[in-house]
Amino acid sequence: MGMQDAAAVVGVGATRYYKRGQSLPQTPLELAGTAMLAALADAGLTVDDVDGLALYSMGLGGDTSLFAQVMGIPEVRFTATLTGGGGGSAGSVGLAAAAIHAGMATTVVSLMTLQQAASRFGTSYAPRGRPGAQYSAPPSPEKDFTSPSGLMGPGQMFAVLAMRHMHEYGTRREHFAEVAISTRANAIRRETSLMTAPLTLDDYFNARMIAEPLCLYDFCLECDGAVAVVTTSLERARDLRHPPVRIRASAHGGHGRWGQAITWMNMPDEYFASSGHRPVAQRLWAMAGMTAADVDVALLYDHFSPMVILQLEDYGFCPIGEGGPFVADGNIRHGTGTVPVNTHGGNLSEAYIIGMTHVKEAVEQLRGTAVNQVDGAEVALVTGGPASIPTSALLLTR
Amino acid sequence: MTADEPMAKLPPAELIALTPDVFTAPFWDAARDHRLVVPRCTACATYRFPPSAFCFVCRSQAVDWVEQPGRGVLYSYTVAWHPLLPEVHDAVPYVPAVVELPDTGGVRLIANLVEVRPSEVRIGMDLELVWRDVHPDVTVATFRPAAR
Numbered sequence: 178m179g180m181q182d183a184a185a186v187v188g189v190g191a192t193r194y195y196k197r198g199q200s201l202p203q204t205p206l207e208l209a210g211t212a213m214l215a216a217l218a219d220a221g222l223t224v225d226d227v228d229g230l231a232l233y234s235m236g237l238g239g240d241t242s243l244f245a246q247v248m249g250i251p252e253v254r255f256t257a258t259l260t261g262g263g264g265g266s267a268g269s270v271g272l273a274a275a276a277i278h279a280g281m282a283t284t285v286v287s288l289m290t291l292q293q294a295a296s297r298f299g300t301s302y303a304p305r306g307r308p309g310a311q312y313s314a315p316p317s318p319e320k321d322f323t324s325p326s327g328l329m330g331p332g333q334m335f336a337v338l339a340m341r342h343m344h345e346y347g348t349r350r351e352h353f354a355e356v357a358i359s360t361r362a363n364a365i366r367r368e369t370s371l372m373t374a375p376l377t378l379d380d381y382f383n384a385r386m387i388a389e390p391l392c393l394y395d396f397c398l399e400c401d402g403a404v405a406v407v408t409t410s411l412e413r414a415r416d417l418r419h420p421p422v423r424i425r426a427s428a429h430g431g432h433g434r435w436g437q438a439i440t441w442m443n444m445p446d447e448y449f450a451s452s453g454h455r456p457v458a459q460r461l462w463a464m465a466g467m468t469a470a471d472v473d474v475a476l477l478y479d480h481f482s483p484m485v486i487l488q489l490e491d492y493g494f495c496p497i498g499e500g501g502p503f504v505a506d507g508n509i510r511h512g513t514g515t516v517p518v519n520t521h522g523g524n525l526s527e528a529y530i531i532g533m534t535h536v537k538e539a540v541e542q543l544r545g546t547a548v549n550q551v552d553g554a555e556v557a558l559v560t561g562g563p564a565s566i567p568t569s570a571l572l573l574t575r
Numbered sequence: 576m577t578a579d580e581p582m583a584k585l586p587p588a589e590l591i592a593l594t595p596d597v598f599t600a601p602f603w604d605a606a607r608d609h610r611l612v613v614p615r616c617t618a619c620a621t622y623r624f625p626p627s628a629f630c631f632v633c634r635s636q637a638v639d640w641v642e643q644p645g646r647g648v649l650y651s652y653t654v655a656w657h658p659l660l661p662e663v664h665d666a667v668p669y670v671p672a673v674v675e676l677p678d679t680g681g682v683r684l685i686a687n688l689v690e691v692r693p694s695e696v697r698i699g700m701d702l703e704l705v706w707r708d709v710h711p712d713v714t715v716a717t718f719r720p721a722a723r
Contacts, residue, residue, distance in 0.1 A: 317594060388656070446681060
């Protein structure tokens with residue numbers, strides 16, 4: 178028996194979002210605690226109700242002991258982190274649901290806290306010895322086959338996938354621009370957004386090239402902040418402040434030979450120019466008993482604009498290779514598109530908290546309280562990462 | 576291509592250091608001698624790259640190191656225009672490329688393109704290997720457009 182509709186998201190909360198380094202002198206743990214308290218208040222719960230923590234990437238440095246101690250969680254009954262990086266954002270909430278469905282915990286918090294004052298994700302694959310390089314991959318025998326080329330940032334690496342997609346399918350920079358521009362249009366209307374100036378096609382093409390074919394506006398923001406999500410059983414959720422947002426399905430993982438993806442570049446040709454999400458998407462739809470056609474709003478991890486296009490393909494919103502024309506036809510626009518994408522402004526224009534803002538937005542859409550509300554939204558897709566394994570997905574329903 | 580377009584440059588030697596292990600050392604040892612070798616499974620003949628402890632098809636550990644002729648085809652690339660570190664400020668633009676080796680079942684190396692202007696780079700172009708002696712004990716592969 179699966180975990181469909183066993184659990185629900187009942188609270189979401191966040192700190193304000195900061196440009197990189199501007200959350201000082203707060204500490205990452207302080208940001209995490211602030212977000213968790215906000216999410217619990219949103220749910221009508223307190224720390225005394227929390228008995229589980231389901232994290233991903235480097236949330237809380239991958240260790241919950243100090244956080245539980247400082248926040249005074251009465252008893253931790255479940256504490257786990259999805260392996261990998263940002264690809265686990267949506268999946269961390271699925272992990273919470275799995276724990277609840279298995280009876281290991283009753284109320285589980287997933288969160289991300291991020292402070293890039295001393296270290297930038299943008300150079301996370303830089304060579305050894307960067308002072309304060311908290312987010313740097315350490316030297317390794319495998320990295321020896323990447324680093325000498327000067328590939329040192331995720332953006333440069335995803336640029337290689339985007340370039341291949343352009344070659345195979347005729348995808349153009351105008352298509353990437355549509356992702357950046359539509360996402361900005363959503364961000365402009367939100368107080369929480371760090372980027373609030375309109376973005377035009379001229380702005381896009383006049384921006385400096387960072388790593389061809391990606392220009393400045395194809396890159397996500399560099400931010401500080403924290404977002405927390407509270408999950409509990411559907412039964413318990415019915416007694417709380419908001420109508421439950423059901424966890425219909427969640428999946429994570431990927432093909433083994435997708436593996437380290439952008440840092441080894443030897444993925445099979447069949448899915449090199451993909452988001453790595455295809456097997457995750459298939460499992461998600463099978464678990465949910467749904468397809469892309471059922472989705473009212475899609476919150477797709479957007480560290481780099483081309484990867485939104487590749488996810489639209491891999492989740493079946495359009496055929497493989499047709500993601501560029503699909504976005505160019507206006508399909509991802511809020512208000513007019515067939516599947517509005519990143520109505521909160523995404524990692525590109527609202528804030529980059531490693532994908533957790535996408536979960537928060539999905540919940541607000543299904544409650545009917547989103548700033549850029551999709552009328553009658555009943556099904557929301559959230560994804561975590563095009564990234565090394567795992568990528569992840571979460572399907573939420575009203 | 577514009578008249579003043581720079582040739583592709585290279586990341587500085589100071590950024591390049593290796594951390595080989597028992598599985599990858601033969602590759603780097605051969606590179607130092609200007610020989611390109613790729614491990615092929617002794618049991619099932621599958622090439623694997625980077626070198627690793629097991630064959631991903633049959634899980635055998637034995638390998639033969641097969642010397643390659645140094646030809647390649649450009650699979651994909653990026654042009655790094657923006658220096659992400661101060662150390663590469665004078666090294667942009669440089670062109671990290673994914674180069675497929677013929678007759679290896681699709682093994683791809685990540686290496687810089689040289690002797691080419693960024694706007695001349697085309698996926699599918701034929702390439703030939705140029706060894707770059709970075710340090711007395713470190714040599715890496717780069718590729719340039721193949722002579723016609």
